[in-house]
Amino acid sequence: MHIQANYSLKPYNTFKLEVKTQYYIEITKQSDVLTLRSDLKLASLPWRVIGDGSNILFTHDIEGVTVRCTYDKLKIVKEDDENVWISVGAGMKWHDLVEYTVKHDWWGLENLALIPGTVGAAPVQNIGAYGSEAQDTITRVQTLNLYDGQRNEYRNADCQFGYRTSIFKQEFVNKLLIHRVTFRLRKLRNGQANLVYEPLKNALSDIKKEDITPQMVFDAVVAIRKHRLPDPNHQGNAGSFFKNPVIDQSYFEKLLEQYPEMPNHRMLDGSYKIPAAWLIEQTGWKGRSHGRSGVSSKHALVLVNLGGAQGTDIEELYHLVQDDVIHKFGIHLEPEVIIL
Template sequence: MSNPASRPAVFPLEAPASVSLQAFNTLGLACVAPRCVRLDDPAQLPALTALAQDYPSCFVLGGGSNVVLPATVPGLVVRVGLQGVRLVEETADAWIIEAGAGESWHGLVQTCIEAGWDGLENLALIPGQAGAAPVQNIGAYGLELAERLLSVEAWDIPAGRRVAFSAQACRFGYRDSVFKHAEPGRWLIVSLRLALPRPWRPVLRYPDLLRHPRLAGRDEAGITAREIFDTVCEVRRAKLPDPAVLGNAGSFFKNPLVDAAHHASLLAQWPDLVSYAQPDGRYKLAAGWLIDRCGWKGRDLGRAGVHDRQALVLVNRGGADAGDILALAAAIQQDVQARYGVALEPEPVVVAGE
């Protein structure tokens, strides 16, 4: 524990207060943070380190789109409000963009498109904040953040120091990064830099884009980033529920990877299995297909359920808590394991309660 009187005289944080986090997690779970502060300026970071020493744990909350929160969050909760988007440099090969961690990710994509800094359009409408994007290595419609990220600036909360991570140092994988494997409460992402390629070329690897009426059959040289942005938004809205209307955390499970022998065995039994060959010889299975074929699409378990249009999405039917969501997830995992011999891994961070 630190002595409050010995804390450095830096840009002050407001005193920790009890805050309801129900409006700050997209599952809409009732949750209270008895000790919560909001970080709005990088100058507050040293004060945050000093304050965090007074608590047994520290949890950094961004947009709340990839978490399952308990009724009460222990320790200190830090809400990230660091704003700002700017063009750092324009080179022959790229626009270098810097964004504060507290920026809305979708808002950042919109800002870039409107400014003519193309390259993020496939990642439109992904919920959450920019600072969470590297943690999860967000990806959609044929593109991953790792393909656009240049560097991350993070604050080591216990050590009280800034650390710059190159894209390589982030150790990106499928929905994975170095930040996901650090001890809880160590890193707070302050900002990220993106390298958006020049000249721009559309990324049209994803079937839903290739067959959309706006894009199907067209010469890619005539397709604009705005058209891809609009198409991605349409496709996502048609498939996925709006968290403001129906609480959800987006895709709840990762698409599992299996070796070639397991894949061949599954394909022999289920010829319509949806799978994608990987460079290392393994196969990525469509988790939504597995869950759907186990009969879970549209089903409820207590106050939680599976969305009727996308089996990867677990939803809060009203009044659900973390226990309801996790019980449903466990039942789905058990059925998929029993039928296909495949272990499904949840994407969201499950926060332990007091």
């Protein structure tokens, strides 16, 4: 364990922004927290937890201590004829985990392929894509308390999972460090493909559903994401910047009269979810730039660093997009990305 001062966080944010933290520390085990807390200077400072920064917009340098969990071991903890339970270190790359599971013909994570970030970020954000969410397979989350190093375990029902949120993003933000996550996955003969996302269903339409494997779904998802989304390794971004807004039925019907082509998804409670990307496209922002930042020409939901942008440039852009959507539709777009 090394304590590094005035440390660049550019490798740990997918917007590729040049920001620094006062102190940076990588944690692998419980005793690391106890050791750090024994340092009176470090203990007196604010602590912040990050992963690979795939859902963060840094707008300034970070004071205090920035910690990352780098524990990345994977082990099978239980298995029966139908299921397998795996415990995974929070520091493992998410896509590496998904690749591992599909190579073993396990169902559950294949729809979440190519999402950047770490395993530890998955329950925090309740990551989701193409009809699947992390909460569908997570059974337990093991954490370390950043104040006293105490181990805590949260079962799925304790995590308060919601749309791109959880108890770790709300009540316990920067208080608990996720150390391990346990997933329950289905074996090949006891699961099936989740094809509720229409483009994914179409991509595999020439294969009988009973013949589809996790690897086939994985390959199709990777192809779709590469086609639709800019690669953060080539153009800095944090994926979907805004959440899809939900509006009540009366306002939905009013908007539909004016915009009959407006895509929508009816929720169980009678409200309607509207694609944020469509709203942004209608304001003319898709493919437009603002200084050194811009809205991706591939997907209107993705804000990008066009080269040399600062976090404040992207922050300014997201407010402009937000304002135009409010002006045109009366709908407030809430950022999915955490603004620091």
